[in-house]
Amino acid sequence: MASTLRGWKIRSARLAGGLSQAELARRAGLSAPYLNLIERNRRPASAAILARIADALGVALAELDGEAERRLSEEIGEILVDPVLAASQAAIGSAEDLVGRAPGWAEVIRRLYRAYRDQRQSVLALADRLNHDPFLGEGVHRLLTHVTSIRSSAEILAGQTPLDAAERDRFLAIVTADSARLSDAARSLLSFFEDNSIRVRSATTMEHVDAFIFDTNNYFGSLEMAAAEVRSDLRDPQKSGTPALDDAGGGRDEIAGGASNRSFRSVRRLALPVVEGEIDRIVSTHPALPSAEARELARSALSNYAAAAVLMPYDDFLGAARACRYDLDVLGARYGVSYEQAAHRVATLRKPGAEGVRFAYMRSDPSGFVTKRLPVPGLPLPRYGTACPLWVIYGAFQTPGATVRGFGELPGGEQFLFLARAVEKSPAVVGRPRHLLSIMLACPAAEAAKVVYGDGLDMRSAMIPVGTICRLCTRLECGARQEPPLLA
C-alpha cells in the first residue's frame, strides 16, 4: 500500500529540490524513463533505489518512504467508514489518492474529524452526567420543593381568605425561610454547572502522542542514559541522600496497584529531577506535539518510559528477554515489575543496532475501548473503534490472568503472532466489579520462533483469518462480523 504514495513523494521532493527528472536519474544512477515510471507509480522503487534517490536529493530516506502519508491515508480510510459519513460518495480506496494528490486537504479532513470526535465525546459525557448525576437530581428536587411551598404560602398571604396575626406570621416565616433555602439550592446548582469541568480525553491529543511515539520508534536513547544515572544514584544512597531502590515507597496514593505499581510510581517520582530537563527538551522540539495538552500527555508517557528504563535497564533487559524468549512472567519476576510493565518495555526494544523482536502493543478495556496503541507497519491498530472481534485481546477477558495466544492472518496476507492477557488494573475490592484491562502484543509471525508464546502452535494449521476493523475488512463470510463491510 505504501508504494503508491512513494511516486508522489519522490516527485514532490525532486521538484522541491529544483531537479529535473533527467538530473535526478543521473545522480541516482537510474535511467530517466525508469525514474519517470517510478514517479508515476508504474514501477515500484526498491529499498536500494529509494536510498540512492534519497542520497541524490540530499534528504533522509524516511522522508521518501511515505510512512507519514501511509498513516494519514489509513486514518482517512478509517474516517470514511464512520457512520456519520454513510451517505458519502467517496470510495474507501480513494483515501490514498487524496493523500497523494492533495495532502493538505487530507490533513484538513483529519483535523476536522478529530475535532468532531472530541466534541461528540464532550457532549456524550455531559448528557450522561445530566441524566445520572445524583447531585443534580437532588438539587432539582430541592429547588422544586422550595418553590412549591413559597408559591402556595404567598398565595395564601395575598389571597381573599382573611388570616389572623398568628397565621400571617406563620406563612410569612415559611416564605422567608424557604426563600433563603431556595437561594442556597439555586446557588449550589449553578455552581455545579460552573465548575463542572467535563474533562474528556481529547482524541486529537492522543493521536498526536501516538504519532510522536511512532515517529520516535518508541526508543529514547537520552532517557536510557539518564535512567542509568538514576539507577546508580538509587543504588548508592550515601551518594545522593535518596532512599535506596528497594526501600522506595510511601506516598498518599500508593495503596492501589500492588507492590509493582507502588515501586514504579516511586521510581518515576525519584527519577523526575534527573530526567525532566531532557523530557522537556524532547517534548518541546518534536513537531508531532503541537498543543500544550499533547506535550503534557507526552511528558507523562516519557516519565513512565524513564521509570521503566530505570527498573529494566536496556541491555540487561534485552539480554534477559532474548534468553527467556520474551516470557513476560519471567521478566516480570526478574525485574520486580508487573506483566503490563514488562510488556510495555518489550515494545520499546528499538535501540538502533540492538533491537529486540518488533512488537505492536495495544491495551483495551472490556468494552473494547482502546487506551493505548503502538502499531507496527503491516498491523494497523484501530484509532476510533474496536478491533476485529477475533483478536485475542478480547478473548483474554474470559480467562483473566492467563495468556491467550494465536496466529492471525490479515486480509492482505500479513501474518502475526498475537498474545494477550487480561490483568487487574487495581486490587480487587469485595463487592465491586473487577477493573480489568487486556494487554496485547503482536509480532510478525516470522519472528515467532524467538518468542515463547509461539511454542506448541503450528503456524500452518493454527493460522486464523482475522481482520483489523469490521467495516474495512474484506472477509465477507466472517461469522464474527460486527458490522457489514464497506467494499472499496
Added chain:
Amino acid sequence: MTQARILVVEDEPNIVESLRFILSRAGFAVDVSGDGADALRRMRNGRYDAVVLDIMLPGLNGFEVLKAVRADPGLAGLPVIVLTAKGQATDRRSAEEIGASAFITKPFANADVVAQVRSLAARR
C-alpha cells in the same frame, strides 16, 4: 352534612402547612401523613373522601401506595389526587394507568388543588 375528610400524604412540612390551611378553609377535615405505609394504614382504618398523594415520598413511594390502594377492594373508588414534580405526558399516563384520579404538578396553584379535591370528594 358531615365534613368531607381528606388525607394529605406529603413529607415536606411547609407544603403540608399550606395544604392543610387551604383545604380546611375550603371546608374539609384534614389529616396528614408523612409516610406511605402509615398513609395506607390510615386509609384502611378511617373513611376518607379523597387523598392528596405526593409521589416523591421517602420509603414507600407514591406510585407504590397508589398501586396498593387500587389493589385493595376495601378502598375501591377512593379518589386519589397525585402531586408530582414531573409534568410530562408520559408521567401523567403512568399515573393514570396505575389508577390516579387526577394529576397535579408542583409547584401548584392553591385554587387548582382545592378545585380538584372539591370535584372528586363530592362524587363520593
